[in-house]
Amino acid sequence: MADETGLFIYGIVPSDVEPTSDAAGVGDPPGEVTAVQHGELAALVSEVGLEEALGRPADLTAYQTLLDGTAAVAPVLPVRFGTVVTGEDAVIDLLEAHHDRFADALAEFDGKLQYILHGRYDEQALISRVLADNPGAAELAGQVRGQPVEVTREQRIRLGEIIAQAVELRREAENAQLIDALTGVSVANVARPPSSELDAVHVAFLVEADREAEFIDAAEEFAEQRRDLVRMRLLGPLAPYDFVSAHQLAE
Known part of the structure; x- marks a missing residue:
């Protein structure tokens, strides 16, 4: 049986923000970073094994590098390191449940x-x-x-x-x-x-x-x-x- 996978969430961004093609995520090998969109928001995510142990120095570096690079070009709300959900539906549920609060926060941090x-x-x-x-x-x-x-x-x-x-x-x-x-x-x-x-x-x-x-x-x-x-x-x-x-x- 193949290992079950989930989505590691890095941060919340405006819906028009897309990760660059060379963006590398956590894990070994590093996961491909994508954006899950809902309304005015998107979440930067990458696939990880649900049984995969995260927290190596390389994982922390990948997490920070992605968020810091994103912050240089767009507002971003970092999500606590290690937040993993079961799939895209769970990400969309999260964005929908907190849509207005996240959107207000992104507006607050825009240009900062x-x-x-x-x-x-x-x-x-x-x-x-x-x-x-x-x-x-x-x-x-x-x-x-x-x-x-x-x-x-x-x-x-x-x-x-x-x-x-x-x-x-x-x-x-x-x-x-x-x-x-x-x-x-x-x-x-x-x-x-x-x-x-x-x-x-x-x-x-x-x-x-x-x-x-x-x-x-x-x-x-x-x-x-x-x-x-x-x-x-x-x-x-x-x-x-x-x-x-x-x-x-x-x-």
């Missing part, structure tokens, strides 16, 4: 892209700054410097707690300053959870396409002001992953 500014502290520079600002931490650092771990364990724990608290406070302040600096050149923002204990900033921004250059200039200026302490990365343009929670599929 997501960028992420992610900054991570240089560990040694950060510790030096904390010690310079906190005499108690500097004293503890002096007590443990060059001493065996087993005889300075308590001091090391206290020093670690002080540094962790300092990082958390700095992170809150840096994120607030970043949002304040870029609010004028973006239409929305979402603070993301830190991905590392050394994260300084991690914020997603929704940006109008015709203000991309202005946004990038402001982001680069923010990063330049902190280059001795924070290593910054600007990721984008991306599909609006962080801004579609109200429109994503939870099924």
